[in-house]
Amino acid sequence: MHRALFTPRGRILSVLAVGTAAALALAACAAPDAPAAQDGGTLVYASGDAEPTCLDPHVGGNYPQALISTQYLEPLVGRDADGEITPWLATDWTVSDDGLTWDFTLRDDVTFTDGTPLDADAVKVNIEHLQNPDTGSSTGYLAVAKVAEVEAVDATHARFHLSAPDSALLESLSQQWTAIESPAGIARGTDENCAAPIGTGPFLVDEWVPQQQVTLVRNDDYNTPDAGTENDGPAHLNTIEWRFIPDAATRWAALQSGEVNVIDNPQPDAIVAAEQSDDIAHIDAPRPGSSNRIELNSGQAPFDDVRVREAFIRAADPEPGIESLYLGTVTRSTSPLASTEPVAISDDALFETDAAAAAALLDEAGWTEDASGVRSKDGKPLTVRFPVSTNQSVAAEQSLFEQIQANAAAVGFDVVLTPMDLSSWYGALGANEYEAVSAPYTKVGPDVLRILYHSDGIVPAPSGYFANHAQLSDPALDALLDAASATSDADERADLYAQAQEIILASYTVLPLYDQQNHFLTRGVTGVRTLGTVATPTFVDARLDG
Amino acid sequence: MRIARWALARIGSALLVVWVVTTIVFFALRASGDPLEAILGGPGSQAGEEAVAVARETYGLDQPLLWQYLLLLGRVGTLQLGDSYARRQPVIDLIAAQLPSTLLLATLALALAWALALCGAIIARTSRGPAGRAVTASLRGAEIVATVMPQFWLGAVLILVFASTLGVLPATSSGADPAGLVLPVVTLAIPIAGFLAQIMRDSLAEADAAPFAVTARARGASDTRLLLHHTLRHASLPALALSGWAYGSLLSGAVVVETLFARPGLGRLLIDGAMQRDVPLVIGAVVVVALVYVVVLVIGDALELLVDPRLRRRTRTIVRQADVAVGA
Numbered sequence: 092m093h094r095a096l097f098t099p100r101g102r103i104l105s106v107l108a109v110g111t112a113a114a115l116a117l118a119a120c121a122a123p124d125a126p127a128a129q130d131g132g133t134l135v136y137a138s139g140d141a142e143p144t145c146l147d148p149h150v151g152g153n154y155p156q157a158l159i160s161t162q163y164l165e166p167l168v169g170r171d172a173d174g175e176i177t178p179w180l181a182t183d184w185t186v187s188d189d190g191l192t193w194d195f196t197l198r199d200d201v202t203f204t205d206g207t208p209l210d211a212d213a214v215k216v217n218i219e220h221l222q223n224p225d226t227g228s229s230t231g232y233l234a235v236a237k238v239a240e241v242e243a244v245d246a247t248h249a250r251f252h253l254s255a256p257d258s259a260l261l262e263s264l265s266q267q268w269t270a271i272e273s274p275a276g277i278a279r280g281t282d283e284n285c286a287a288p289i290g291t292g293p294f295l296v297d298e299w300v301p302q303q304q305v306t307l308v309r310n311d312d313y314n315t316p317d318a319g320t321e322n323d324g325p326a327h328l329n330t331i332e333w334r335f336i337p338d339a340a341t342r343w344a345a346l347q348s349g350e351v352n353v354i355d356n357p358q359p360d361a362i363v364a365a366e367q368s369d370d371i372a373h374i375d376a377p378r379p380g381s382s383n384r385i386e387l388n389s390g391q392a393p394f395d396d397v398r399v400r401e402a403f404i405r406a407a408d409p410e411p412g413i414e415s416l417y418l419g420t421v422t423r424s425t426s427p428l429a430s431t432e433p434v435a436i437s438d439d440a441l442f443e444t445d446a447a448a449a450a451a452l453l454d455e456a457g458w459t460e461d462a463s464g465v466r467s468k469d470g471k472p473l474t475v476r477f478p479v480s481t482n483q484s485v486a487a488e489q490s491l492f493e494q495i496q497a498n499a500a501a502v503g504f505d506v507v508l509t510p511m512d513l514s515s516w517y518g519a520l521g522a523n524e525y526e527a528v529s530a531p532y533t534k535v536g537p538d539v540l541r542i543l544y545h546s547d548g549i550v551p552a553p554s555g556y557f558a559n560h561a562q563l564s565d566p567a568l569d570a571l572l573d574a575a576s577a578t579s580d581a582d583e584r585a586d587l588y589a590q591a592q593e594i595i596l597a598s599y600t601v602l603p604l605y606d607q608q609n610h611f612l613t614r615g616v617t618g619v620r621t622l623g624t625v626a627t628p629t630f631v632d633a634r635l636d637g
Numbered sequence: 638m639r640i641a642r643w644a645l646a647r648i649g650s651a652l653l654v655v656w657v658v659t660t661i662v663f664f665a666l667r668a669s670g671d672p673l674e675a676i677l678g679g680p681g682s683q684a685g686e687e688a689v690a691v692a693r694e695t696y697g698l699d700q701p702l703l704w705q706y707l708l709l710l711g712r713v714g715t716l717q718l719g720d721s722y723a724r725r726q727p728v729i730d731l732i733a734a735q736l737p738s739t740l741l742l743a744t745l746a747l748a749l750a751w752a753l754a755l756c757g758a759i760i761a762r763t764s765r766g767p768a769g770r771a772v773t774a775s776l777r778g779a780e781i782v783a784t785v786m787p788q789f790w791l792g793a794v795l796i797l798v799f800a801s802t803l804g805v806l807p808a809t810s811s812g813a814d815p816a817g818l819v820l821p822v823v824t825l826a827i828p829i830a831g832f833l834a835q836i837m838r839d840s841l842a843e844a845d846a847a848p849f850a851v852t853a854r855a856r857g858a859s860d861t862r863l864l865l866h867h868t869l870r871h872a873s874l875p876a877l878a879l880s881g882w883a884y885g886s887l888l889s890g891a892v893v894v895e896t897l898f899a900r901p902g903l904g905r906l907l908i909d910g911a912m913q914r915d916v917p918l919v920i921g922a923v924v925v926v927a928l929v930y931v932v933v934l935v936i937g938d939a940l941e942l943l944v945d946p947r948l949r950r951r952t953r954t955i956v957r958q959a960d961v962a963v964g965a
Contacts, residue, residue: 137899144724281725302905337905338793340796341808349804
């Protein structure tokens with residue numbers, strides 16, 4: 092239908108159609124129950140993220156997979172906007188006093204879209220799938236790392252035996268990367284399961300034409316809405332066409348011209364234009380987990396000296412850049428955690444700009460200035476290698492880094508920004524060839540702090556990847572993070588994470604910038620909302636405008 | 638005999654092209670990162686020791702780099718392109734699915750470029766007097782501007798005007814949808830059109846001044862007849878000879894245009910593959926592009942034979958300097 096809009100006659104028709112619909116809508120006001128928007132139809136979603144090579148988020152586990160799999164796979168538990176865990180495929184759960192045994196009660200009336208029933212065995216197969224090295228899971232694998240075994244007590248009761256207490260288990264299981272798939276689907280093998288994973292979601296994968304689109308059709312037997320959904324039956328839409336439009340300007344043009352109904356990753360100027368527009372709606376849904384921040388590598392010179400780290404942070408002055416480059420669409424953060432995490436704490440005082448103090452700190456640390464403007468110590472220049480992932484840092488962020496580069500140069504830092512593709516960027520980090528880096532990490536809940544700042548996170552995985560880019564190695568911090576992970580008391584947990592954040596912020600290894608930006612623009616559709624878990628959009632309640 | 642030598646030369650150059658691109662791509666991809674992560678689920682992979690070891694052995698990554706390179710040459714030489722690391726499907730299937738879309742785009746763009754270039758050359762040729770000189774001068778200007786226009790910029794402007802503002806054409810293109818093809822084809826065609834138009838205008842002017850044209854006019858041939866039967870044919874030869882090259886340039890331009898217009902095709906496949914360090918996919922795509930280029934050059938040669946009868950008549954030497962003899 093959207094295609095007819097491009098011919099002049101199509102435009103007239105669409106005007107007529109809108110007029111007729113408006114008349115019908117007016118008439119509908121008299122009849123109280125009639126919906127203003129229509130049922131059925133095809134919604135077109137345009138993603139700016141890379142097209143996944145596998146539609147099963149168990150394999151690898153990145154954000155593009157989370158986005159699309161939200162439409163066909165569902166996790167055991169959900170999470171509301173306040174950070175409270177809510178029932179989903181599991182209705183109830185209890186944990187033993189030692190925190191090592193979790194009992195989940197499953198819904199007894201759910202079948203996967205291939206007809207396989209959802210039962211405890213299915214849950215067991217899914218966890219084993221995540222933990223099987225052949226699956227190649229990275230995100231989901233980490234999330235269930237402490238699960239030693241799943242025992243199917245009976246059809247609706249799954250018992251998780253843990254190797255160590257894990258206060259983040261529910262948050263981990265709420266993520267799309269640990270969503271539950273049909274065991275029969277998994278049994279088909281990686282290739283087939285990657286092409287069309289089978290879940291319990293409101294849509295199912297009908298066809299995937301690589302480089303073009305994934306066609307998702309309505310699951311007519313859908314009966315598992317999450318706590319935030321209004322609709323208690325199948326989705327209103329018939330079909331979702333999931334397309335990949337890499338260029339941001341093209342994506343925005345496609346939304347304006349009516350080719351697509353929803354776009355993600357809009358540029359700041361498009362967000363501002365959408366805010367001013369009557370027919371385009373804006374959803375601001377920051378990703379959970381870490382904030383976007385610059386981390387300083389404390390594992391080697393010059394940032395092994397806290398004075399040099401503080402000097403960099405005092406000199407960086409990111410705030411004016413954030414304000415101007417993002418056109419006022421983002422807010423400065425001074426927390427290591429996303430603002431959506433209830434336990435996040437901020438400390439503005441630590442990040443106050445003071446170039447004079449920065450210069451004094453560098454003098455004190457023995458870095459002296461010469462005619463070149465770059466400070467040096469023992470003949471070594473004060474160089475900060477800063478590899479920038481062009482996949483993860485949008486244009487505005489790259490410009491922000493350039494402003495920070497200039498601000499830091501004023502006190503004698505030589506910041507070398509190197510734009511890189513994702514593989515080279517991971518390579519540079521793995522080889523320790525960086526002093527500063529921006530590496531956002533998405534995970535539900537404050538446990539992301541353990542992944543990012545526990546000294547265990549300095550040990551690289553066999554692929555070379557490690558998550559603790561600040562290379563913080565502080566036994567007191569490790570102890571707090573371990574204790575927070577082990578406690579089953581919510582208040583104690585929040586307090587431990589608050590203390591941990593204070594240590595992290597005071598270490599001057601982290602310069603928080605803002606939340607991980609995650610915006611959606613919609614046009615000609617209502618009822619789109621994002622999940623409280625990884626902030627992906629769901630279309631169960633979505634209706635196209637009549 | 639001549640045909641055989643010609644065919645040998647073409648096949649030889651094809652092999653040379655494939656060997657050179659394979660070598661460059663292999664070392665460029667391997668120098669800038671490890672393909673292991675493409676196999677193990679992308680960058681940041683948490684794959685365990687065991688999975689890494691298995692993958693290294695399965696894909697021969699534990700062998701010396703030179704040996705891996707020789708193995709690769711052997712496979713490419715026997716046209717075994719293997720399976721994609723990231724997608725785990727035969728490379729040949731992935732390419733076969735995307736190639737028609739790119740060929741359609743490039744072929745339409747070449748046709749449009751030719752049409753625009755011909756129009757430009759004919760208008761320049763038939764414009765007389767002070768007004769005509771102004772027209773010719775502005776055509777020259779337009780040709781130069783068109784030639785140097787970056788496609789990513791041109792495409793973005795076209796999208797802004799025709800999709801965002803006027804809303805008459807879609808900003809994206811999927812497959813063979815005619816409305817969707819307009820902007821990508823125009824974006825791709827314009828720089829090449831500028832280039833071909835320059836050549837055609839020059840050679841048309843040259844043919845027009847050649848003795849055979851003077852003779853034809855003296856015999857009373859009208860301008861139209863002269864153009865259609867004599868000079869245009871001459872004028873199109875250099876452009877025809879360069880069309881093979883132009884097609885190659887269109888194929889590489891497709892990388893930008895396909896990404897900009899979110900169009901399926903070989904260019905986007907290539908970009909995705911390079912980003913993921915998917916060595917077999919990138920090498921397969923590049924080899925196929927090289928082969929297409931060679932096929933197009935062969936077609937170009939054949940068309941030249943068709944348009945220029947002198948090439949068919951002369952059995953010994955292929956010299957196109959005989960205009961004087963034809964005229965006299």
